[in-house]
Amino acid sequence: MWPGDSVLGRNVGKLPTGPTPGMASEGGAVLSVDQVSKSYGTTRALSDVRFSVGPGEIVGLLGPNGAGKSTAMKLIVGLLRPDAGEIRLRGRNVVTDGVEAKRTVGYVPESPALYEFLTAAEYLDFISDLYGVDPATRGSRISEFLRGLELSGHEDSLISAYSQGMKQKVALIAALLHHPRLLVLDEPLNALDPRAARVVKDLLRDLASRDGVGVLFSTHVLEIAEAICDRVVILSHGRIVAQGTIAELRRQAGLAGSGLEAIFLALTGTGDLTDVVGALRR
Numbered sequence: 571m572w573p574g575d576s577v578l579g580r581n582v583g584k585l586p587t588g589p590t591p592g593m594a595s596e597g598g599a600v601l602s603v604d605q606v607s608k609s610y611g612t613t614r615a616l617s618d619v620r621f622s623v624g625p626g627e628i629v630g631l632l633g634p635n636g637a638g639k640s641t642a643m644k645l646i647v648g649l650l651r652p653d654a655g656e657i658r659l660r661g662r663n664v665v666t667d668g669v670e671a672k673r674t675v676g677y678v679p680e681s682p683a684l685y686e687f688l689t690a691a692e693y694l695d696f697i698s699d700l701y702g703v704d705p706a707t708r709g710s711r712i713s714e715f716l717r718g719l720e721l722s723g724h725e726d727s728l729i730s731a732y733s734q735g736m737k738q739k740v741a742l743i744a745a746l747l748h749h750p751r752l753l754v755l756d757e758p759l760n761a762l763d764p765r766a767a768r769v770v771k772d773l774l775r776d777l778a779s780r781d782g783v784g785v786l787f788s789t790h791v792l793e794i795a796e797a798i799c800d801r802v803v804i805l806s807h808g809r810i811v812a813q814g815t816i817a818e819l820r821r822q823a824g825l826a827g828s829g830l831e832a833i834f835l836a837l838t839g840t841g842d843l844t845d846v847v848g849a850l851r852r
């Protein structure tokens with residue numbers, strides 16, 4: 571616990587969010603995805619996908635299972651190459667200028683694979699080395715994150731002995747250490763308990779509003795998207811079926827006064843679930 575914390579209301583200002591080097595020069599989008607397509611063999615995972623994330627913007631990437639969210643994220647961080655189209659991180663092409671582009675991004679995959687034979691302290695030190703995090707300040711930065719996410723006291727245990735949520739927290743800290751300008755988070759709150767989920771939500775808001783970090787995150791929990799996203803992008807079968815603020819999507823779906831769930835179900839073609847639920851009950 572941090573001094574002055576209440577049970578859920580976190581003072582995220584105590585987490586090491588900034589200042590971030592290079593922010594003054596920030597102008598255009600931190601991420602632009604332009605007409606990107608990707609297939610796995612004969613499976614078309616993404617078709618002509620186009621969206622951007624501006625500095626300080628939190629964008630939710632939503633869509634049913636298999637819609638292409640994780641594929642889009644792997645393309646954005648350079649783990650996969652697009653078949654067509656272009657992805658730029660702060661103007662740098664992620665394929666042709668990969669090393670520089672990757673310096674600017676922090677990524678938490680759907681199922682983070684950590685080096686489990688290391689302790690969390692060793693792992694985070696190793697990641698700091700990879701990204702050239704200043705050795706003079708990294709120790710206190712790592713300690714603050716560990717404390718904020720209630721991992722203090724566990725940092726010298728092997729990651730193999732961590733619970734799923736604890737591993738998720740280590741992956742998140744690893745993604746933040748080098749002051750990324752863009753965070754790409756694939757269902758980052760999945761395994762987290764309510765307190766940790768709240769800390770992370772507050773932290774994302776703080777990083778976006780105070781430090782101008784762009785955030786792209788996927789989630790199936792529409793309440794979370796509704797609560798923290800400036801905009802959402804909805805994918806279905808690899809295509810963008812809608813993007814905009816919740817208010818814009820409401821208008822687009824002709825569902826005045828509706829929540830994101832109704833909009834999502836209408837736009838992804840799963841609006842009438844009565845038959846599905848009936849079939850499942852039989």
Ligand SMILES: Nc1ncnc2c1ncn2[C@@H]1O[C@H](COP(=O)(O)OP(=O)(O)OP(=O)(O)O)[C@@H](O)[C@H]1O
Nearest residue numbers: 610613614615633634635636637638639640641642
């Ligand atoms: N490595 C792979 N090899 C072959 N097909 C793949 C591979 N990864 C994903 N796919 C296919 O690509 C499509 C998009 O998958 P993706 O994992 O991007 O979806 P998603 O939106 O992240 O789904 P979820 O909500 O379940 O995480 C699916 O049809 C999936 O079967």
Ligand SMILES: [Mg+2]
Nearest residue numbers: 639640641680
């Ligand atoms: Mg996925």
